[in-house]
Amino acid sequence: MGVAVRLSGISKRFGNFAANSNISLSIEEGTIHALVGENGAGKSTLTKIIYGMLQPSEGEVSIQGKPVNFTSPRDAINAGIGMVHQHFMLIPSLSAAENIMLGDEHAGMFQRLPLKEIKASIQQHALEFGLAVDPEAMVENLSVGEEQRVEILKLLFRNASIMIFDEPTAVLTPSETEHLFATLRTLRDKGKTIILITHKLDEVLAVADTISVMRKGEITGTMQAASTTKPELAQMMVGRSVLLRVTNPPPSPGETVLDIKNLDFCTANGERKLHNLTLKVKAGEIYGIAGVEGNGQSELLQALYGLLPAGTSLVGEASVKGESLIGKKPSEITLMGVSLTPENRLKHAVILNYTVSGNLLFGRHRERSFHRGIGFNSDVLNRYTNQMIADYDIKCSTPATQPLSSLSGGNQQKIVLARELNRPNISLLILAQPTRGIDIGAIETIHNKIIEARNKGIAILLISSELEEIIALSTRIGCMYKGAIVYEFTPEEVVLKKNSEHEFKKEIGIHIT
């Protein structure tokens, strides 16, 4: 087998910042080659260079032995490179077949589209690679897994021989992930070259042949998947040894803080998103909700934090320390000692253009202690900002002037947590996807802070689609499926089953699908 992609001495600079420096790498034909690294390590930049979206400042790319100089993705596509982006590039109102041929219609401007031939070729690819999709179906009616299959079919339709996958499992359920991996292996066996970008180490070890680790714009090592281990990879990614499992001392739960009884949630167009949901969270415990996204987690959050969209009907009861949450506004709920870190951090938890200290204040700006005159007390604010930066190891240079958008995702999330965990008189903390898209190093800090909060006697409701995280942190685990808690693991069961994590994950997986 030859070399599919060879990078020699690739550097890419944005101003003074080197996103990639002096990267040399050979990707063998017919292999699955994974690129792992933390956010900001330069994985995306490197793949964008291979895909022609960026041009390297220095260095050379060659494809199948031929030096190339791509100026746009169009060149890369012509050279047989395809990419499945993290956010799919599909048009919802067109059918699967129409999406697949879009941009490569095999027909002149005013000619009839050869739909029949295209459908036949899709069927053939589908059969060959296990990519079952109905070509007639509208993309808007497809599941996420099916949408991804359409994206892969698109590449096959264009005869791509090198396929780049950017975080392909981020949106998939455990069984869809298995399915995708099977497809990737088939593709490899048929001679395709797969470049897989991810930060999930378990998955890399499960599916890749070769792994390259990136850190701070450089490749810190390339090795065979069979001859490496997860702790080794983690250390190469972060640059120091990392605790993959946070120390979780036994909890001592107190009285019930959050009490949800028979909660029903109906959207404006009549969809029932929560069915008789019942759960209790006690002080000093972490209640983990495991579940695939879209099973009512977002609606539960909306219901608990007074953010119901117009036209929603909500039946049932949810109370904190006996006081009902239903019908209250977010500002009132905050005053009851409830704090929330929302699922979508960038959209809901921060103001990207505000400064670091402005974001530490945002949402807590009604607290009297920060006030002076009609504005804010900058002394108090500075003291608080510096305290949080020190406590949470937030990396930023000038918190009073630096916009939040200039920080990495991990540091942004630390700011949100610092702000929410330190609210005065907090009794319930709702955490939704607290470590999504965050580096291993930062996850460690965040998990420790969550445990610390629990030890202080705060009741914590943890919603996460990462089973590992749920297992590592939770006192009790509720399995959420189609808007209800269908199964609950007791604290004893959790402690017991934790010892064989893989089995435990499988067992949870059965309850949530």
Added chain:
Amino acid sequence: MHRKTAQLLIPLLSIMSALAVSTLIILIAGRDPIMIFEKMFQGTLGSAYGTGQVLFRTTTLILVGLSVALPFQVKLFNIGAEGQLQMGAFAAAMTGAMLPPTLPSLSAISLCVVAAMGAGTCWAILAGVLKVRFGVNEVISTIMLNFIAQGLTGYLLTYHFAVPSTVHTSPVIDAAIIPSLYSVTGFFAKSPANFSTLLSPCVALLFWVILFKSRFGFEMRATGLQPEAARYGGINAGMHTLTAMGIGGAAAGLGAANILLGYKHYYEAGMTGGIGFTGIAVALLAGAHPLWIMLSALFFGLLEYGGLTVNAYIPKDIFMIIEAITILLVISFSALGKRIQQ
């Protein structure tokens, strides 16, 4: 640092290129650009009267610029400054004409100014209510409200309040007239510049404090930047939509007071002459920043009056073109600037 310089450089570059383009247009029109610019300078900043005229126009432009800028910070595009001006001017004229002539000046002026601001506020808040309650896009509603204001004032003027055989109302009482700077200080040679000119920078400063130094502005800007995050942060976004529009309308009302109480002293058909629309350009050029608006208003004030002074040498239409080109260049340049920064 990089951002700051770009923020300064982009408006400057766009003004420079606008000047270059206008030079070209003047050349094409067969006139001597140097002579035109010279005349323009003599007619405006080169004379006391011209300076006063420029200041008078700048004052209105600062105030209408602010009326566009504040909603802009909440991501509302207020096209309705013209209508708010008309309503404000009409309300001030009506109030001023109906007041008892014996009223002391301070109360007369205050009452008229409050009437102007109130009318501007009401007109702007209407668009806000339509947005918050019914989801009507504020661009559409403010444009429609402009037509309604035009029609309403026109009808009331023609059929009810015009002095017979004229197109204006009866003048306000003498006590309601805002004294001109000339009448008190002797400067600015009988130009319409009046005491509103001193007020307008204070209003700009006040807007700056509200936006960037107060808790209210902290919430308001957050609402504009990320409305959904603001909801999560417990901020009442609808309230901020209404207040931003309302305060903006009040500023437009003040602008109307400058024209009516400081200059015309009666309401006349077409007296606002589209200055409300120029206010949009003022706000855009300043990036909706209350302090920069003062400079941007000065620039447009110069251009507006400068165009009039060289009317004999070159059509005023040329200066309309220059203004419009400047706005287009600003928008294109700021888009370009964003791309460079990325």
